[in-house]
Structures are given as C-alpha cells and as structure tokens.
Amino acid sequence: MSQQTIKQQARRTAREMAEKRRREREERERRVIDLAERVMVAIGERDAAVAEAEKRAGEALRELTEREGLSLGEAVEWCGETITVREATRLRRLASESLASDDGEQDSDRDGAQGGDGAALATAGGGGAGAGSSAG
Secondary structure, three states, rough: OHHHHHHHHHHHHHHHHHHHHHHHHHHHHHHHHHHHHHHHHHHHHHHHHHHHHHHHHHHHHHHHHHHHOHHHHHHHHHOOOOOOHHHHHHHHHHHHHHHHHHHOOOOHHHHHHOOOOHHHHHHHOOOOOOOOOOOO
C-alpha cells in the first residue's frame, strides 16, 4: 500500500469517525431537548392545576366568610386547620382577584355570591400574596 493510499484511508476514517460523533451528539441533544420539554410541560401542567385548586379553595373560603358569616379563623377551624389564617387570606384574595379579572364573564351564580364585597376581601387579613401554608 502506498503512502498516499494510507493517508487517504486515514483521512476517510477520521472523517467518518467525526461524522459519527457529530450524529451521536445531535441525537443526544434531540433527546435532551425532548426530555427538558417534557419536564417543562409537566411543571406547567402542575402549576396550572395548583392555581386552579387554589382558586377553588379561595372561592369556598369566600363563601364560608361572606355567605355563611364565619370569621376567617372559624373557617380555618372548620377546614380542620389544614391551612393557616395567613394562607386562607392569600387564597381568598386570589379568588377575589380572579373574579375581578374575569370582568363578569362568570355565570350569574358566582357573580351573585360576590355580593359586591370584593374590595373588602382584598384588604381583609394580614397575609401577603405568596404566603406559605407553614404552621405557626
């Protein structure tokens, strides 16, 4: 085998190996992107589910305090103290904000339940937005 043939074969083998490694990197990158996308979709779905559950809890707390006339502390007691008054305040505020942002697109039952006291609810309690539900 001539020196030139050896060099040509070595170059061809090196290019083939480089191409193989490039394809493997691209395939791995596609897998990584797909997995990262699945993580982000699942987290987004989780966040949406949590937001919807918190909205429903806040609406129920609003009904307990407005329609049934319980204090927020009493409502928390009726809930088995699974949440704190601070968390209940945050949830109730979240429901008020949600109702305000819907601009009357909700059905008449829910609009009737608000009773025009949304501003009073927004200022009620001492918990701020983002308050956790830690015991204390």
